[in-house]
Amino acid sequence: MANEKVVVVGGGLAGLSATMKLCELGANVDLVSLVPVKRSHSVCAQGGINSCNDQTRQIGDSEWSHLDDTVYGGDFLNNQPPVKEMAYWAPKVIDLMDRLGVTFNRTHEGFLDRRRFGGTLYKRTAFAGATTGQQLLYALDEQVRRWEAAGKVNKFEAWDFLGPMLDDNGTCRGCIAQNLNTMEIRSFPADAVVVASGGPGLIYGRSTMSVMCNGSAASRIAKAGVKYANGEFIQVHPTAIPGADKLRLMSESARGEGGRVWVPRKGQDPRDPKSIPESDRYYFLEERYPEYGNLVPRDIATREIFDICVNEGLSVEAGRQCVYLDLTHIPRAELDRKLGGIMEIYEKFQGVDPRDVPMKIFPAVHYSMGGVWVDFEKSSDGGLVAGSPRNQQTNVPGLFAIGECDYQYHGANRLGANSLLSCIFSGLFTAPGVLNYLSSSKGLGEDKTTSLCNDEIAKHKERHESLLSQTGGENPYMIHRELGDVMTKAATVVRRNEQLEKAYETVCDLAERANKSSLADTGSWTNQNVVFTKSLIDMFPLAKALVKGALQRDECRGAHYKPDFAMPPLQSTDDAGRRQEAEKWCDKFQANIDKWLKTTVADLTTGEPKITYEAIDTSSIPPRPRLYGLVGAEVIDEVWKERQRKAAVGNATGEKSPQPVA
Amino acid sequence: MIANANNDDVTPVRFRVKIKRQDGPGKPSYWETHQVEYEENMNVISVLQRIAANAKTADGKGVAPVAWDCGCLEEVCGSCTMVINGRVRQSCSALVAKLLRDQPDEITLEPMSKFPVERDLVVSRKRAFQALQKVKAWVPVDSYVDMGAGEKQSRADQEKSYPLSQCMTCGCCLEACPQYTKIEVLREDGESDADFEKRQEEANAAGFIGAHAINQAMLFNDNPTGKFSKAERLDALTDQGGIQMCGNAQNCVAVCPKEIPLTTSIARAGRSVTVHQIKKWFDS
Numbered sequence: 001m002a003n004e005k006v007v008v009v010g011g012g013l014a015g016l017s018a019t020m021k022l023c024e025l026g027a028n029v030d031l032v033s034l035v036p037v038k039r040s041h042s043v044c045a046q047g048g049i050n051s052c053n054d055q056t057r058q059i060g061d062s063e064w065s066h067l068d069d070t071v072y073g074g075d076f077l078n079n080q081p082p083v084k085e086m087a088y089w090a091p092k093v094i095d096l097m098d099r100l101g102v103t104f105n106r107t108h109e110g111f112l113d114r115r116r117f118g119g120t121l122y123k124r125t126a127f128a129g130a131t132t133g134q135q136l137l138y139a140l141d142e143q144v145r146r147w148e149a150a151g152k153v154n155k156f157e158a159w160d161f162l163g164p165m166l167d168d169n170g171t172c173r174g175c176i177a178q179n180l181n182t183m184e185i186r187s188f189p190a191d192a193v194v195v196a197s198g199g200p201g202l203i204y205g206r207s208t209m210s211v212m213c214n215g216s217a218a219s220r221i222a223k224a225g226v227k228y229a230n231g232e233f234i235q236v237h238p239t240a241i242p243g244a245d246k247l248r249l250m251s252e253s254a255r256g257e258g259g260r261v262w263v264p265r266k267g268q269d270p271r272d273p274k275s276i277p278e279s280d281r282y283y284f285l286e287e288r289y290p291e292y293g294n295l296v297p298r299d300i301a302t303r304e305i306f307d308i309c310v311n312e313g314l315s316v317e318a319g320r321q322c323v324y325l326d327l328t329h330i331p332r333a334e335l336d337r338k339l340g341g342i343m344e345i346y347e348k349f350q351g352v353d354p355r356d357v358p359m360k361i362f363p364a365v366h367y368s369m370g371g372v373w374v375d376f377e378k379s380s381d382g383g384l385v386a387g388s389p390r391n392q393q394t395n396v397p398g399l400f401a402i403g404e405c406d407y408q409y410h411g412a413n414r415l416g417a418n419s420l421l422s423c424i425f426s427g428l429f430t431a432p433g434v435l436n437y438l439s440s441s442k443g444l445g446e447d448k449t450t451s452l453c454n455d456e457i458a459k460h461k462e463r464h465e466s467l468l469s470q471t472g473g474e475n476p477y478m479i480h481r482e483l484g485d486v487m488t489k490a491a492t493v494v495r496r497n498e499q500l501e502k503a504y505e506t507v508c509d510l511a512e513r514a515n516k517s518s519l520a521d522t523g524s525w526t527n528q529n530v531v532f533t534k535s536l537i538d539m540f541p542l543a544k545a546l547v548k549g550a551l552q553r554d555e556c557r558g559a560h561y562k563p564d565f566a567m568p569p570l571q572s573t574d575d576a577g578r579r580q581e582a583e584k585w586c587d588k589f590q591a592n593i594d595k596w597l598k599t600t601v602a603d604l605t606t607g608e609p610k611i612t613y614e615a616i617d618t619s620s621i622p623p624r625p626r627l628y629g630l631v632g633a634e635v636i637d638e639v640w641k642e643r644q645r646k647a648a649v650g651n652a653t654g655e656k657s658p659q660p661v662a
Numbered sequence: 663m664i665a666n667a668n669n670d671d672v673t674p675v676r677f678r679v680k681i682k683r684q685d686g687p688g689k690p691s692y693w694e695t696h697q698v699e700y701e702e703n704m705n706v707i708s709v710l711q712r713i714a715a716n717a718k719t720a721d722g723k724g725v726a727p728v729a730w731d732c733g734c735l736e737e738v739c740g741s742c743t744m745v746i747n748g749r750v751r752q753s754c755s756a757l758v759a760k761l762l763r764d765q766p767d768e769i770t771l772e773p774m775s776k777f778p779v780e781r782d783l784v785v786s787r788k789r790a791f792q793a794l795q796k797v798k799a800w801v802p803v804d805s806y807v808d809m810g811a812g813e814k815q816s817r818a819d820q821e822k823s824y825p826l827s828q829c830m831t832c833g834c835c836l837e838a839c840p841q842y843t844k845i846e847v848l849r850e851d852g853e854s855d856a857d858f859e860k861r862q863e864e865a866n867a868a869g870f871i872g873a874h875a876i877n878q879a880m881l882f883n884d885n886p887t888g889k890f891s892k893a894e895r896l897d898a899l900t901d902q903g904g905i906q907m908c909g910n911a912q913n914c915v916a917v918c919p920k921e922i923p924l925t926t927s928i929a930r931a932g933r934s935v936t937v938h939q940i941k942k943w944f945d946s
Binding site: 020021024035036038039040041043044092094095096098099100101103104105106107108109110111112128129131134135138139142143145146148149181210211212242243244245246248249337341344345348349351428475477478481520521522523525526528529 | 702724729732735739781817821
């Protein structure tokens, strides 16, 4: 199998880890990336990377608990076999990154230091200051540079992936890409393509994502027939700072290190926050969720901030959702050592020292749980079959997707510090499967490959030229702003059907207008105008899948919250009444699972999403209500657990479980 | 500049941006002035976004949008380095209100002068990455299979390595270095990508590797596994374009956006190289 050619699209954590593993296994890789791979969006990840570890194990943690926290945090929308495999690999992934020289923070004795993150009660998160993503990416970048020096990797940096090349049977035979400076369009023939192109944040105009996170590669393979799954599940991070160009993340690790979220008990209290006494402060996350406190999962924290600011009118600033994130009680030296990266960002962009003054923070679009649909092969123990070509392969043979651009790991809501893990894990784990696919598949032959390449190049050249010459009068940058506005209004924290319906119409109109863009630059050298316009046009299928998926899904699950379909809180004040309500609540909850615990699968080949639903593998951990110790929800928890116990007893007596194979 | 009277922090209603443009490699450069409406929290990136959307000069003449590089917009990716009001820095963290406070009339933007211009403010920093390959800036592990954790490390060692590993290869230190001079190779008619790249790499190899690469060599020489190939890195540092070219101007450390102790790394590299050379002399 040596010297097989694989094309990897994207050089973030997923793309680089796949590349280095493929090289180790003997393959040659063409690595295609919009930016020099060292500048990929993974550098923006701040807080850390999760695994069960020796410290947490002593107090009851296990890989199984990591799996449980991940699927409970994801509101059970995740297929469990890939998550299970990832959780069991996590300690090994961190060991490897340690060997590769990542400068993880250390304990006094010299072990990796760990901190707590959202959605768990264990300190699972290894970190390198508050620039963990950057440090992990650099370690992988260095390894790929080593393979580049050895002649195994050819980097094509500043190249835009324009689309896959499919043969007459619909099998992937490589891809087409365009150089961002010379504007040359060329083919990259290969019998396997691994897309690792990251998230689609630019659909929202401004988000915490980098400028190259435009979703175009995912959209382009979807147009060629790859299914797109769970598009409506978009994570809005509770803590970011707004800028004219970008919303900058303030890591969850700030809360993991003891940061406290609060608002003055009086809305828009004009006092200096430092002078507001404890009695006038409302630590709403700690009061509402005593068990998890400030470290409830992100979707819950974001919704609570919305509730405090919009429903209760307690925002720090009028007209927007702003709360304090307070670190001022933590010693400066500790803040510098563990959170230096974000301290600097806040200081540089806000001009205020967060070591002295509570940070003013706002929610911001951050991550896409949904993405390219990929397959998996389940093993007998409920994980994945190692080396199976089905793992991470899309429905187009030979086309794989990994990292944030796939939909696989995070369900309806991602837990903090799980994305770095899912990216590196999926990259490493997929490589052997890709090579097994290649050794079992037949090549297209030289003549057919040449003619396929020529046809595809001609098609993309024609499209490029027509964009340059068309004169519809629309300004692509203005359309992008409008798209960002409509998406941010209708499809973020709180969603309502009438707004989503209107948004869908607006998005469709904008899509038509985008096709009539006139370019201010019609040149043939470093034409950023035409590259942007192509990516803008390709944002619309994903935006439509997102809005339509959200519109159709009449329930609340993880980051997808529709108040019109929310499960009501218990009203009754006496025990018997509450018990009765809880029983009804649980009936309704079960009915909702039966109806909606399904993957949304969109077919985007025509540009208009056709949506179907697919069953989810919950074979390891049965779904349960996500309560996180919410005050007043204890009785629901109790009733649900009783039902689970009864069901388990019923199963044990009703049917014989298969004998384990020795 | 028209001052906005209602604001304590004097911010203008609109301001001028003077940009040094160039249509392609080897083409002449020229200055162009744009006018931009002020918005709250504006940085140079958002200025360039508005200019791209407007695509008109201050005189109202329609022009191609200005090309520039950017990525993370929070100063961790290193993409958007340019020369702003005469100083090399990232454009994302260059806040307009502050720039106008220091120089009220206008903001000037230029591409870095030490790298070949692709177009306008976009430059090619391939040479900076090439230098990382030359000094073997990586940990030479046996494999990516599970071999357990790496060595234990003291907190003090981690605190020494972490700042060095924050280098974004942004190019600020190279722009400021008197010994780092521009090397530009222009493509010949009909030349293939591979041939052109090879010529560029050969030309780059003759120039100074730069403070960033010396710093990375030290980072990996400090690593418990990386130090096994210390000798190879030190050989690279004494090769053509190596540490001997450093003129000790110390500009690098002054402009580094991550405040990496580059001159300390260079001094340590100098000592290591000397010891290495003497040892080699005795061994030979």
